[in-house]
Amino acid sequence: MSEKLSDEEVKILESIRSGRNFMTDFVDGLGLPPLRAAELTEKLEQAGYIVRNGYTGSKYYMFHLTEKGLGVLPKLTPEEEELAKDGLTKEDLLVLNAIKKLQEEKKPIVAETVSKASGVSTTRLVTVVNYLIRIGCLSEHGMIRRHVKITAKGEELLNKHKAKITSSEKT
Amino acid sequence: MPLPIPPLTTEKVISLVVGSAIFYVILLLIGRVTGKWISGMTDYFAGGREVSILLIASVFMGIGFAGSMISAIPALAIGWGFWPTVWYFIPWAVVLGIFGVGVGPLIRRTGIHTIAEWMGQKYGSGSRMAASWATIIGLLGVTAAQYVGLGRILQVLTGWPYWQSTLVAMVIVSLYMYLGGLWAVSVEAFAQLLFGVVGVLGVIFWAGITFGWVDWLALNVPPHVFAPLGSLGTKMLAGFTYTNIPTWLLTWFMLVFGSQYYWIMMASARSDRAAKIGPIIGGVGATIIFAVWMALAGVYAFAIGGPPGPQTWDVRGAYGLLMRFMPPGLDAFLLLAMVAAALTTAGPPIIAMSSVATRDIYCTIKRKRPDEALLAGRIFTVFFSLITWLVAVFWVYGAELMLALGCALLGPLAVTFILGIAIKRVSPGGVMAGIIAGIIGVLIWQFWPSTPPLWVKYAHMSWIALLITAVVTLVVSMFTKPKYFALPTWRPPKPVGFSSTMKIGDDVIEHAKLIDSLAKPVNIFGLADRLEKIRFRSRSPTILEALFPILYRRDKNV
Numbered sequence A: 001m002s003e004k005l006s007d008e009e010v011k012i013l014e015s016i017r018s019g020r021n022f023m024t025d026f027v028d029g030l031g032l033p034p035l036r037a038a039e040l041t042e043k044l045e046q047a048g049y050i051v052r053n054g055y056t057g058s059k060y061y062m063f064h065l066t067e068k069g070l071g072v073l074p075k076l077t078p079e080e081e082e083l084a085k086d087g088l089t090k091e092d093l094l095v096l097n098a099i100k101k102l103q104e105e106k107k108p109i110v111a112e113t114v115s116k117a118s119g120v121s122t123t124r125l126v127t128v129v130n131y132l133i134r135i136g137c138l139s140e141h142g143m144i145r146r147h148v149k150i151t152a153k154g155e156e157l158l159n160k161h162k163a164k165i166t167s168s169e170k171t
Numbered sequence B: 001m002p003l004p005i006p007p008l009t010t011e012k013v014i015s016l017v018v019g020s021a022i023f024y025v026i027l028l029l030i031g032r033v034t035g036k037w038i039s040g041m042t043d044y045f046a047g048g049r050e051v052s053i054l055l056i057a058s059v060f061m062g063i064g065f066a067g068s069m070i071s072a073i074p075a076l077a078i079g080w081g082f083w084p085t086v087w088y089f090i091p092w093a094v095v096l097g098i099f100g101v102g103v104g105p106l107i108r109r110t111g112i113h114t115i116a117e118w119m120g121q122k123y124g125s126g127s128r129m130a131a132s133w134a135t136i137i138g139l140l141g142v143t144a145a146q147y148v149g150l151g152r153i154l155q156v157l158t159g160w161p162y163w164q165s166t167l168v169a170m171v172i173v174s175l176y177m178y179l180g181g182l183w184a185v186s187v188e189a190f191a192q193l194l195f196g197v198v199g200v201l202g203v204i205f206w207a208g209i210t211f212g213w214v215d216w217l218a219l220n221v222p223p224h225v226f227a228p229l230g231s232l233g234t235k236m237l238a239g240f241t242y243t244n245i246p247t248w249l250l251t252w253f254m255l256v257f258g259s260q261y262y263w264i265m266m267a268s269a270r271s272d273r274a275a276k277i278g279p280i281i282g283g284v285g286a287t288i289i290f291a292v293w294m295a296l297a298g299v300y301a302f303a304i305g306g307p308p309g310p311q312t313w314d315v316r317g318a319y320g321l322l323m324r325f326m327p328p329g330l331d332a333f334l335l336l337a338m339v340a341a342a343l344t345t346a347g348p349p350i351i352a353m354s355s356v357a358t359r360d361i362y363c364t365i366k367r368k369r370p371d372e373a374l375l376a377g378r379i380f381t382v383f384f385s386l387i388t389w390l391v392a393v394f395w396v397y398g399a400e401l402m403l404a405l406g407c408a409l410l411g412p413l414a415v416t417f418i419l420g421i422a423i424k425r426v427s428p429g430g431v432m433a434g435i436i437a438g439i440i441g442v443l444i445w446q447f448w449p450s451t452p453p454l455w456v457k458y459a460h461m462s463w464i465a466l467l468i469t470a471v472v473t474l475v476v477s478m479f480t481k482p483k484y485f486a487l488p489t490w491r492p493p494k495p496v497g498f499s500s501t502m503k504i505g506d507d508v509i510e511h512a513k514l515i516d517s518l519a520k521p522v523n524i525f526g527l528a529d530r531l532e533k534i535r536f537r538s539r540s541p542t543i544l545e546a547l548f549p550i551l552y553r554r555d556k557n558v
Helices: A007-017 A023-029 A034-046 A057-061 A067-072 A078-085 A090-104 A111-118 A122-134 A152-170 B010-035 B041-049 B053-064 B067-079 B082-110 B115-123 B125-158 B162-210 B214-220 B245-257 B260-268 B272-305 B315-325 B330-366 B370-394 B396-422 B428-447 B461-479 B506-518 B524-535 B543-547
Strands: A050-052 A063-065 A138-141 A147-150
Touching (some): A007 A034, A007 A050, A007 A063, A007 A067, A023 A034, A023 A122, A023 B041, A023 B082, A034 B115, A050 A057, A057 B082, A078 A090, A078 A152, A090 A122, A090 A147, A090 A152, A111 A122, A122 A138, A122 A147, A122 B041, A147 A152, B010 B162, B010 B330, B041 B162, B041 B260, B041 B330, B041 B370, B053 B082, B053 B162, B053 B272, B053 B330, B067 B125, B067 B272, B067 B315, B067 B330, B082 B245, B082 B260, B082 B272, B115 B125, B115 B260, B115 B330, B115 B396, B125 B162, B125 B260, B125 B315, B125 B370, B125 B428, B162 B260, B162 B272, B162 B315, B162 B330, B214 B272, B260 B330, B272 B315, B315 B330, B330 B370, B396 B428
Antiparallel strands (some): A050 A063, A138 A147
């Protein structure tokens, strides 16, 4: 029997489901204060919704969903399900699309410009961009500031799911 | 034969003032540009978590090329000799590399900005507060020491009281950090390093061309200066007092692992790669470029100016002495390098203190979210810049005292951090007790009325910090309630993939294996079975369990 979870707890579970499963993803991506994030993850683990990758070293800060955790999350829509198959969310797609546009317009692709073009806050963008780099959709360069570029894989996925951007933008 | 010290001419003063003015304008411009990149607390205190390898390496090189170092390294080369001075610096580079590779990725994953936050995240608010105050007091000393170092050099050079010569530097530091936060500190560090490298190498080339190279030096300094073990002899190889390699290694370990300004650079790294490689490049670069050449500068000062002393020149102002002999223009450049050295090292600790005061103290007391405290962060930055300067200028003894205290206070944080990440049985009570006992123990050891002091006679404070903190943390952890995952009743649930539609990644499979392995003890020659029998005779954890936690990771009920 599952107790009622708070919005913050559900957001953590959703973040893990979408592959953003480090503690820093909850802090930067969800805007939770670090201590609050620690408190919530401990509570969720003790209740059996999530489990840590280990209890020493950096494994302590990586999380996975359990059957119970997955069970309380709302089902993905068919559109989200398709994106999830490629490890993406709608937000990732918006960011990829914004970067592609900036690239075509030959504008600088740094945090402020991508944030403005995609509508994702700069703090949250850190998590999204790090994730997209991790799964190979973006590459990073820049001696001082971080500049990103869309990779062949990123372009392929963007083209594949482009139709979904229009629908999400309309809504 | 020592040369007479040349007088300070008007031409020289103009050269120094114009050079400084140009340098400060450049710094302010960088502050203004980086200020535009700030839109929130993470940008201000952690460079938007996108700081590059180059900037991380620059900041760490800048920390090695510190105001305190440009004063201390030449002095050590004169006292201990050239090679022991280089050996004193190498352990810092080694520890820095270990820090980056070993815990850089961990710090990035925690989402924290401060070491105190890490303590709070894992061990509760008591440990967080203890760590916050230890950090702030410690870093006040570290930062004030930069102004003291710069002030001593400028005093030898100009004869002016150093409150005058360091005032402008303090105002500039405050301004550019107010504007650009960690971004400004990182980019400024890179720019300041360019001045530093040219200045530090330039002075050696100038001295070599003007007076002579190593042969000339060897003829004009006592033999111990270039002896492999210097004046320290074989006691440099082992021991517990300050003048040996193991103690240097331990002391650097405590300063690096326990210090907020090393932490914040890891938290700001844009990738694990940047967090690992940046410190390695910074440590090696600082050793090769700065430690070696600064030690040589000390030897040149000795050869040119004769033995330092109250009637001749201050041993900690070797660069000031060399500047007196340099032609106008060149001296200005070296001065800028010296100012750059002080500023590169003053910046990170000030940001570090400010981040701790804002996030760990102000936000906790005011119950504000970190995002709402950007202005408070900026004000704290200016406040700490001013306070450290005031301490450095009006209470030199206090600055030196706080530097010593700083190293003492950071040690227990470093030790509890390592125990906390390595041993799951370490409890919140153990950490809190370890930090407090470590700090008290070190302070008693340091200030115990004894001639010579205990730390000179028996063992340096670092060893005391290590011993007391480790023992108290482990012993108290055995008798206090651990975190839930270290309880015998805890059974970690089994994970699933990211979603029912996603493939299960390698890390998930690895995790499943790991969880399974928790149920199996490491059973070398049946040792674990025998120890387990001893363990479950009583309900309290045994000393052996605390000392050998890996052997004891099996829970009875699993």
